[in-house]
Amino acid sequence: ELKVEQNPLFLSMQEGKNYTIYCNYSTTSDRLYWYRQDPGKSLESLFVLLSNGAVKQEGRLMASLDTKARLSTLHITAAVHDLSATYFCAVVLYGGATNKLIFGTGTLLAVQP
């Protein structure tokens, strides 16, 4: 069964600092998603990574995918308070007609002024 693990689970960082969130998964998949969730709200799609070596950037966030290592990273550059949220990675588990998306545990990011 596919397991998706994120670390850290909780990250408190100061504004202006850099940090990386890691997403490891246990079986082969070539499709990974990053989502953001604000408290009490739904999930917002951030990045879709579709191949080994894929790198995408949006503002202060950059995501990358290494399918050989089964690892994705979400790098935060010069954090600002507005980035405070929970970040989820999700990996597609292929099963023919039964594909499903498996979510990581989530990383709660708190950016302190």
Added chain:
Amino acid sequence: EAGVTQSPTHLIKTRGQQATLRCSPISGHTSVYWYQQALGLGLQFLLWYDEGEERNRGNFPPRFSGRQFPNYSSELNVNALELEDSALYLCASSSLTPYEQYFGPGTRLTVT
């Protein structure tokens, strides 16, 4: 383009009752997914419907059921509600290619 919509926003039920949650996918999407997000827990996959058929099911008891209508909207039914069913229920839709899921605003179910 309208996003995924869900209703109601909040739902309060008592233990033993039934709850019905509704979801309308993005136009052109044929797949609808349901997830449960209980407080302090991650997103747990519940059900996947595509073209009116149940395609996959998560590790939930049979009292969680649903259906998809010809217009691809979907309904999630939870029978014999238990306190631990209190959670945010999220619906997502996708086309089969490229499989990216778009989430609705969620229904907050509270069981007292």
